[in-house]
Amino acid sequence: MLVEFEEYLIDAIHEKYAWRICDFVVSNAERLKRYFPKTLEQNLTPDLSKYFVEKKLKQYKSQEELVFVLKEKENRTVIGLVYIKKIDWKVKEAELAYCIGYQYEGKGYMTESVRWLSDYAFTELNLRTLKLIVHKSNFGSIKVAEKCGYLWKRTLFNEHKPPNESPLDMELYERT
Template sequence: MFSFSNYNIEPIQLQDAWSICDFMIANEDRLKRYFPKTLEENLSPDLSKIFTEKKVKQFELKEELLFTIKEKEENKLIGLVYIKELDWTKKQGELAYCIGYEFEGKGITTNAIHILSDFAFENIELKTLQIIAHKSNIASIKVAENCNFIWIKTLKNEHTPPGESPLDMELYELYKEFE
């Protein structure tokens, strides 16, 4: 669907199940705090197959859009980007993203968020995009800032990682520009 440098961004497909399982297990330590549900739903090939089938159906119904980021050369899955919490009345959605540890800090996520923000505004006609990140997640905050999202406020007790107390999270927003 989209392409930049050596990477492709595509809607989730049924054949991604095995790759998603591999990606989640390889990055388990990175993902367990902020992506606990996605991780839990992909701890085995069988679970990933169920997860992928569900996400493909949600994509088709425009309930939640999950995209994969893949290296072009090897077609290796290196990251995921969700457009979730879609509110069609407010024309608002939230972006959530993760990238494999070996690809962090290379601008890949920033490029993907730029591309998918444009997609959300132009193709699915959202007016507001949100990113919610913990203040200690410097990489995620940099992505939001590099993509021109503006800090709005602190959301109290917004996210509860497994086995931890609820965390305050930072809300960033980007608005569709009207000509």
Template sequence: MQTLSFKNFNIIPINANDAWPLCNFMSANEDRLKRYFPKTLQENLTPSLAKSFTDKKVKQFQLKEEFLFTIKEKQSNDVAGLIYIKDLNWTTKQAEFAYCISYQFESKGITTKSVALLSDYAFETLGLKTLQIIVHKDNLASVAVAMNNSFTWIKTLKNEHTPPNESPLDMELYELYYEME
């Protein structure tokens, strides 16, 4: 896959050289990530953990089991965010987006634009037919990403996500369907 670009950012498949930048991203954004990305956070708290994580994610990408992309600032090449295309079902041609953005890049439309570009990639290149975003109703920025990309609210998923040391949370399911033009 070639790099997708917009404004001052590149969307790039995870690669082995991302371990240090990913560890730095996780450390700088630990408070933001601990509720909705606890596993990714735990797997990237040290450079050696991040190396194992990136190696695993590169392999999953190559095997088309899961696709993890970094959003990098062009000038610094720092990781500004992550976007997963995960929970792939190749039979039904369905997958879910999960995304996070660094605190210094929030509210700039970067995640919205990245999801738009990767939705096209998922439909046109991967051949998927349904994309999902699952968010908590109070995560207004994430709800906005779904709405700004024409995802439709489908239903509330009861007890869908259990953050560390919290009770299970109901989450909202949004979907976007491939429409041939």
């Protein structure tokens, strides 16, 4: 466990979370299909989640990509995921991506998690710049970015291609 808050905790991905990640993804499939389609397709069954976790553990160990789980303290249910991805160790920058279960939205958990993991990335990983890429309609994510000290930088045209949709312009937020 990395950090414990009052209602939940943040932990690095671990093989013991495969089933719980599958449950999280399947129960939030509608929320994840547009902005986390790869995470969704890689966790639709327990077997797929097992392979997903194995891959992410290898990436974590090589520090290519770091995945963290948010889980309730009481019953250990996975309630969200945070990725530190696209890590460029030469320029010391990375992107954060995050998702939370529908029943936990609006409780401040993601703001607290992004704030803590951002500080972790700066102090423990020695990164200099963190990026968040969000759609302008995702008011919750924009609020998280702003509350965590990220500043809007620019619109990234045709940045994200959801399944069966035209590419979307996305907003880039950064914190240094």
